[in-house]
Amino acid sequence: xxxxxxxxxxxxxxxxxxxxxxxxxxxxxxxxxRKLCPTCRRKGTISAKTFCGKGKIYSFTEIFSPPGGFELxxxxxxxxxxxxxxxxxxxxxxxxxxxxxxxxxxxxxxRKIQEDGEEGxxxxxxxxxxxx
Amino acid sequence: xxxxxxxxxxMTKFGEEWNRGFRDLIIEAGKAALEDSKLPxxxxxxxYVGTMASGSLIGQEHxxxxxxxxxxxxxxxxxxxxxxxxxxxxxxxxxxxxxxxxMHDIVVVGGVEKMTDVTGGxxxxxxxxxGDQEWELFTGATFPGxxxxxxxxxxxxxxxxxxxxxxxxxxxxxxxxxxKFAQFQNEITIETVMKSKQVASPLKVFDCSPVTDGAAAIVxxxxxxxxxxxxxxxxxxxxxxASDTLALHDRKSLSSVYATQVAAKKAYEMAKVSPKDIDVxxxxxxxxxxxxxxxxxxxxxxxxxxGKATEDGKTALNSEISINTSGGLKGCGHPVGATxxxxxxxxxxxxxxxxxxxxxxxxxxxxxHNVGGSGATAVVHIYKKAF
Amino acid sequence: xxxxxxxxxxxPSFRIKPEEIAKIxxxxxxxxxxxxxxxxxSVPALDEDAATMAVEAAKNALKVSGIDAQKIxxxxxxxxxxxxxxxxxxxxxxxxxxxxxxxxxxxxxxxCKAGSAxxxxxxxxxxxxxxxxxxxxGSDTSQGRPGDALEYTAGAGAAAYLxxxxxxxxxxxxxxxxxxxxxxPDFWRRxxxxxxxxxxxxxxxxxxxxxVMSATQMLFEKTNTRASDYDYFVFHQPNGKFPxxxxxKLGIDAAKLKQxxxxxxxxxxxxxASLIGLASVLDVAKAGQTILVTSFGSGAxxxxxxxxxxxxxxxxxxxxxxxxxxxxxxxLCYGLxxxxxxxxxxx
Numbered sequence: 037x038x039x040x041x042x043x044x045x046x047x048x049x050x051x052x053x054x055x056x057x058x059x060x061x062x063x064x065x066x067x068x069x070r071k072l073c074p075t076c077r078r079k080g081t082i083s084a085k086t087f088c089g090k091g092k093i094y095s096f097t098e099i100f101s102p103p104g105g106f107e108l109x110x111x112x113x114x115x116x117x118x119x120x121x122x123x124x125x126x127x128x129x130x131x132x133x134x135x136x137x138x139x140x141x142x143x144x145x146x147r148k149i150q151e152d153g154e155e156g157x158x159x160x161x162x163x164x165x166x167x168x
Numbered sequence: 169x170x171x172x173x174x175x176x177x178x179m180t181k182f183g184e185e186w187n188r189g190f191r192d193l194i195i196e197a198g199k200a201a202l203e204d205s206k207l208p209x210x211x212x213x214x215x216y217v218g219t220m221a222s223g224s225l226i227g228q229e230h231x232x233x234x235x236x237x238x239x240x241x242x243x244x245x246x247x248x249x250x251x252x253x254x255x256x257x258x259x260x261x262x263x264x265x266x267x268x269x270x271m272h273d274i275v276v277v278g279g280v281e282k283m284t285d286v287t288g289g290x291x292x293x294x295x296x297x298x299g300d301q302e303w304e305l306f307t308g309a310t311f312p313g314x315x316x317x318x319x320x321x322x323x324x325x326x327x328x329x330x331x332x333x334x335x336x337x338x339x340x341x342x343x344x345x346x347x348k349f350a351q352f353q354n355e356i357t358i359e360t361v362m363k364s365k366q367v368a369s370p371l372k373v374f375d376c377s378p379v380t381d382g383a384a385a386i387v388x389x390x391x392x393x394x395x396x397x398x399x400x401x402x403x404x405x406x407x408x409x410a411s412d413t414l415a416l417h418d419r420k421s422l423s424s425v426y427a428t429q430v431a432a433k434k435a436y437e438m439a440k441v442s443p444k445d446i447d448v449x450x451x452x453x454x455x456x457x458x459x460x461x462x463x464x465x466x467x468x469x470x471x472x473x474x475g476k477a478t479e480d481g482k483t484a485l486n487s488e489i490s491i492n493t494s495g496g497l498k499g500c501g502h503p504v505g506a507t508x509x510x511x512x513x514x515x516x517x518x519x520x521x522x523x524x525x526x527x528x529x530x531x532x533x534x535x536x537h538n539v540g541g542s543g544a545t546a547v548v549h550i551y552k553k554a555f
Numbered sequence: 556x557x558x559x560x561x562x563x564x565x566x567p568s569f570r571i572k573p574e575e576i577a578k579i580x581x582x583x584x585x586x587x588x589x590x591x592x593x594x595x596x597s598v599p600a601l602d603e604d605a606a607t608m609a610v611e612a613a614k615n616a617l618k619v620s621g622i623d624a625q626k627i628x629x630x631x632x633x634x635x636x637x638x639x640x641x642x643x644x645x646x647x648x649x650x651x652x653x654x655x656x657x658x659x660x661x662x663x664x665x666x667c668k669a670g671s672a673x674x675x676x677x678x679x680x681x682x683x684x685x686x687x688x689x690x691x692x693g694s695d696t697s698q699g700r701p702g703d704a705l706e707y708t709a710g711a712g713a714a715a716y717l718x719x720x721x722x723x724x725x726x727x728x729x730x731x732x733x734x735x736x737x738x739x740p741d742f743w744r745r746x747x748x749x750x751x752x753x754x755x756x757x758x759x760x761x762x763x764x765x766x767v768m769s770a771t772q773m774l775f776e777k778t779n780t781r782a783s784d785y786d787y788f789v790f791h792q793p794n795g796k797f798p799x800x801x802x803x804k805l806g807i808d809a810a811k812l813k814q815x816x817x818x819x820x821x822x823x824x825x826x827x828a829s830l831i832g833l834a835s836v837l838d839v840a841k842a843g844q845t846i847l848v849t850s851f852g853s854g855a856x857x858x859x860x861x862x863x864x865x866x867x868x869x870x871x872x873x874x875x876x877x878x879x880x881x882x883x884x885x886x887l888c889y890g891l892x893x894x895x896x897x898x899x900x901x902x
Contacts, residue, residue, distance in 0.1 A: 039306060047302065052651040068303050095324075095422055097316035098369040099308065103296060104289035106308045108894065109601045114309045114368075116317055116417045124417040126304045131600055132568055132885040138324055146610040146651045147602040149307065158638055159306075160647060163602065 038105075038152040044159050051161030054144055056123065058085040067123040089144030091119040091164070096129065096136055105150050117142055117164050128163040141167045172267045173394035173401040173554055176205025176387030177513040182501035183351040185381040190226055190282040191238045197383035197506075198239055198278055201513075205387040205398065209239075212387075213272040215246035218259030218279040219505035224294035226285050235278065252298030253454060255279065256508025257409075257538030257547030260386070264407045264549075267388050279509035280383035291379050295504070298541035300415035312376055312455065313368040314416050314542045319457035320370060321422040325472065330370050332475030333456040334361035337374050337498050339484050340453060344495025346526035351380050351501030361456075375456040380501030384509040386516065391554060399555065400520040406439035406550035408432070416542040425539065427546035428465040432537070435548040436467075441533060443467030446489060446550075448518045448528040450511035452539040453496040459483075462537055463491060466548070490528035493518060508538035508547065519553045557682050558725035558862070561622065561717035561870070563615020564834040565608050566710075566821050566880035569598040571892045573707045579889050580702050587707055592795020596710040596822025598887055598895050599696045605634040606644045608713035609694035610651045612827075616690070616715040617652060619874035620724065624652045627717070628686025629659040631676055633669025633826045635744065635751075636696045637662055648692065659686070666742060667791055668852025669693060670714065670826040675732055675858060677718035689718045695825035700750035701898055708794050710822020712880075714830035726867040727837060727846070731778045734858045735770035742853035753853075759797070762855050767791060767801050770857035771849045778861050782807045785861075786844040789815035789832035791851035793823050814839060815848075820881055826852075831877065833862075838876045842866040 049055040056067030059080040064073060067087055073080030096115035099106070106112070113129040113136065129136065130145060142164035150159045178200025180193050188196070194217065202209060217235050222228045229248075236246035249259035256279030263277035283291055296305035299314060322328045338358055344350035361374035394401035410430035413419055419426065436442055443466060451466065453459035460474040468489050469477045477483060483491035494500040494514040497507060515534035517523045534551045572595045574584025588594060599608070609632050617624055630649040637644045645660035659680075663669040670693020677689025694713035699705030719725060741762035744751040754762070767790055775781055782788075788811045790798035795818050802812050815832035818824075824831055829850040836846055846862040893899055 039302075043302065048650055052647075053653055094417075095317035095320045097313045097320065097371075098366070099310055099313050100366045100368065101292070101310065101312065102289075102308065103292040103305070103310055107289070108897075109308070111366075112308060114307060114313050114317070116422070126300075126307050126309050126415065126417045128307055128602075130602065138320070145607075147600075147607050148604060149602070158604075160606065160651070161306075163307075 038156060039150070039159060041157060044157065052146060054087040054089055054162060056085050056087055057082050065121045065123055067119060067125055087119050087121050091117040091142055093136065093138055093140045093142060094118045094124055095138060115164065130163050130165045133166045136166060143167050169268045170270055171391035171403060172264050172388055173391040173403045174386050174512065174516045175389050175394045175398045175401055176201045176207070177516040178204050179349055179384035179510055179513050180382050181349050182380050182382035182503060184284050186284065188381065190222060190228060190280060191234060193282060193381060193383035194235050194278050194280040195239055197280070197385040198276060201276065201385035201387050207274065207387065207397065209241065211274045212241060212244060212276050214244055214266055214275045215241060216249055216259045216263045216275065216277045217246070218249045218255030218508055219281055220250060220252050220255045221281070221294040221297060221504065224297065226282055251545045252540035253504045254508060254538045254540030254545040254547050255505040256510070257536065257549070258508070258545065260508055260512055260549060261407045261409055261547055263388050264404055267390055273389055273393060275388045276385055277388060277509060278383060278385040279506035281503035281505040282381050283379045283503060284381050288379070304415050310368060312371050315455040315457055316368040316371045317416065318422045318461065318542070322457060322460065323370070325423050326475070328460060328475035330362065331358055332479045333375055333460060334358045335479045336453060336456040336459040337361050339478065340492050340496040340499040343485060343493050343526055344499025346524065347495050347500060350495040350499055351378055352495070352499050371455055377454045377497035377502035380503040382501060382503035382506045384506045384513045386509060386512050395554065401554045402516045402519050403552045403554040404549055405552045406435040408434035408438060409545065409547045412544050414541065414544045423461070424471065425461050425465050425543035425546060427543050428462060428537065428539065431546045431548040432466045435550050439550040441550060445533050446535045447531040447533055448490045448493055448515065449535040449537065450492055450494060450496070450514050451537040453492060453498050454502060456498070458539065459492065459496065466535070466537060485526060486529050493523060493526045493528055508536070511536035511538060512549065515551050519551060556722050556725055556728055557678050557718065557720050558728035559716050560688065560719035560721070560724040560726060561616040561620025562715065562834055562837055563612045563619060563874050564712065564714040564831050564877045564880065565611035565615065566597050566712040567599045567603055567608070568883050568885055569600060569887050569895060570595045570884045571598055571887045575889050576707055591707055593708055593819050593822065595820060596708060597712055598892055599711040601895055603711070604638045604696055605636045605694040606638050606647045608711065609644060609648045609692045609715065612694065612713035612715035613648055613652050613690060613692060615874045616717045619870050620717050621870070621873065622688060622717065624654045627654040627658055627688045627690050629677060629680055629689040630654055631661055631663050631673035632692045632694060633663040633665065633673045634694050635664060635666055635669070635825055636698060640746070665856065666852035666854050667825045667828055668850040668856060668858055670830045671850035671858040674716055674718060678729060678732065681718050681720050687719065691716050691718060693826035693830045695827055697823060697825040698750050705751070705753065708818065708823040710824045712821055712824035712827045712831050714827045714834050716830065724867060725865055726870055727862045727864045729860055729862055731774060731861045732858060733770060733773045733777055734856055735766050735773055736856035739855035741855055762853060763793065763797055763851055764801055764804070766855050766857040767849050767851050768805060770859040771805060771847065774847065774859035774861055780861065784845060785811065785847045787814055787836045787840065787846040788812050789829055789836060789846065789848040791829045791849065792816060792818035792832060795819040835877045837868065838871060838878065840864045840868060842868055
């Protein structure tokens with residue numbers, strides 16, 4: 037599904053640079069960013085936090101039946117990556133990556149994620165690269 | 169709070185129903201439930217309908233009014249309920265609360281999904297809406313992929329094997345082979361599953377529930393009234409629902425569904441029963457790993473032992489506990505909004521003793537477990553014979 | 556003192572060999588390898604384009620420099636494969652590395668020399684004190700029509716140069732630059748055309764050789780130097796042979812070109828080609844050594860630069876050497892290559 041221009045535009049700091057948030061009251065880090073700390077709620081203090089982009093594979097799968105818009109890249113690997121600062125996020129692992137295991141170190145890279153056909157917007161964002 | 173009972177239950181054949189559209193399906197299920205209750209339509213005071221994705225699948229929102237209209241039930245209130253794949257279960261809970269509160273006496277609760285009017289890639293996109301669109305699905309993740317990542321954690325943490333996952337599909341196909349409403353009425357083997365095409369490793373085609381058209385409906389009324397209206401009322405003795413993070417990646421554990429654990433605990437407390445009292449249960453096996461986690465999180469088996477229990481046949485019909493006698497989502501089919509209601513229909517039939525060849529013998533207490541997305545919503549209902 | 560305070564290169568991991576392409580067109584692979592002086596070429600992954608590769612190279616350049624991206628006053632991306640015909644690559648790169656919003660930015664196009672033109676622009680801005688740091692990038696997923704000679708050489712890669720003036724930061728001083736520019740129709744791509752068109756043998760003597768040699772000689776004169784004054788030469792490298800021929804005609808020892816000649820192993824990376832060659836030299840050069848770089852862009856022009864490496868070159872340890880990317884590779888068959896380059900209309 038083509039993501040709207042405005043959604044893509046609003047997400048640029050998060051998707052290009054891993055800008056998330058943190059609650060200084062309970063020292064929790066959030067990526068994607070939260071504007072309300074789920075633990076402290078209104079008593080929490082939320083501020084911006086940029087994540088370093090290093091992490092480890094927490095789980096992964098190779099997608100053979102892609103959704104519309106991802107047919108060209110299939111099969112591709114999707115992982116849940118645990119960032120060094122704590123949060124887990126869902127992202128593609130860039131090809132070619134060879135054998136992959138839970139616990140493998142990864143680093144964030146900037147890649148094309150989706151294209152709205154030949155004439156539409158190109159959506160960029162983070163993927164992760166296996167660090168050998 | 170009043171006690172609530174099911175006095176009528178019905179469903180359509182589940183499958184690829186090319187000749188029937190969204191409204192045809194729900195009307196057929198509604199008629200079947202009402203005929204089963206032997207009540208005239210004029211007695212119905214309110215409608216609740218679970219449907220997940222009518223907007224993205226057939227371009228139709230406002231399903232509540234649509235259904236009241238085509239069932240000839242205007243001007244009674246008719247409400248669409250959406251909680252992804254738990255839409256049916258949550259609709260049932262709305263109906264339950266409407267009757268329990270005393271607001272309404274006779275309430276019809278339905279569930280429906282028409283999924284084959286769009287192509288496979290578009291079904292995947294529509295179902296993707298059950299997850300976090302901006303942070304999961306945007307990346308190219310799919311629902312099979314999300315459950316595959318749960319499976320991989322379960323395998324790592326508990327040593328669950330792909331063959332154990334396959335055993336759930338084999339058992340559910342066997343049950344479905346005895347259900348004339350089921351999408352698949354053929355038996356399969358472990359080999360069938362293991363040799364099927366990869367969808368999202370380690371999950372293969374036969375680990376996944378299919379794309380299905382179908383609808384189901386039940387008629388609810390206060391228990392006291394039910395005893396006068398029908399011979400075999402089924403009391404709903406517990407209704408519990410819990411929520412969790414929308415995205416799988418935000419969960420503490422990927423190898424269990426916390427919302428299921430919370431909803432189950434509340435439901436057992438409300439019904440004053442324990443997991444070992446349950447004779448027959450319909451659990452949410454959208455993927456085989458879903459059933460393995462469900463039978464653990466519902467307390468039927470210790471955490472991490474679900475795979476072994478399934479492989480050992482402990483969840484087969486009339487074994488330790490009869491799980492997914494209808495064939496589950498895998499065998500009977502998974503028209504997402506209809507699933508939660510179909511589960512209630514199956515349990516009603518089981519407790520009434522009208523499940524035919526797939527009857528769970530002497531079943532007194534049943535349970536349904538319906539999950540939305542990867543576990544962001546879980547609904548558990550417990551049922552007892554009231555005759 | 557204007558010079559390079561950070562540099563970085565990036566080459567995608569996929570490769571294809573000329574013999575794999577040759578067999579599709581009934582050509583002899585060995586003859587083509589010899590004729591073009593090329594062993595294999597790089598191919599971008601399906602999710603890579605000029606913008607993503609530019610970001611990779613820019614991040615490497617920032618690592619080497621240790622400079623906060625917010626201090627970058629200008630970002631110029633040179634490419635002939637900008638992902639959009641209209642919508643700048645430079646804004647995406649600036650945003651991705653964290654240089655926005657207080658920065659100048661623009662895309663450049665001058666066939667294969669848009670990246671070196673960016674360096675010259677940054678030099679001017681830095682020398683005039685308009686900005687403190689400027690980032691110039693050459694990045695291309697080079698295009699070549701199926702079956703055309705370019706298909707054997709058109710590679711993918713990027714190189715980024717952070718230009719500054721602080722003596723304590725400059726790892727290679729740019730002592731002089733000059734350009735030789737004419738209107739020469741040797742190679743072009745019309746608006747909306749998918750692949751470039753070229754003048755065959757016309758691309759040689761009147762285009763490549765005339766401009767590369769003229770700019771280089773102009774620089775010799777301007778700086779009062781000669782070939783023997785330089786330790787390394789880097790010339791634009793559309794194939795593995797042209798730079799060697801140009802060197803021979805200029806009386807340059809071929810050994811001085813070797814370190815900067817990357818096209819034989821990664822292909823012609825168009826706007827990035829001479830800049831990746833320079834990165835390869837900077838990866839090994841010692842303080843005090845001199846480098847002469849001459850780019851070439853069809854249409855046509857050449858930019859020459861005289862560089863002197865400083866002791867700050869040790870900062871390169873903080874980055875990723877080009878050799879890392881050259882060594883990482885996975886080969887594609889022609890079928891997968893067609894998919895990667897989206898040369899099938901239905902893709």
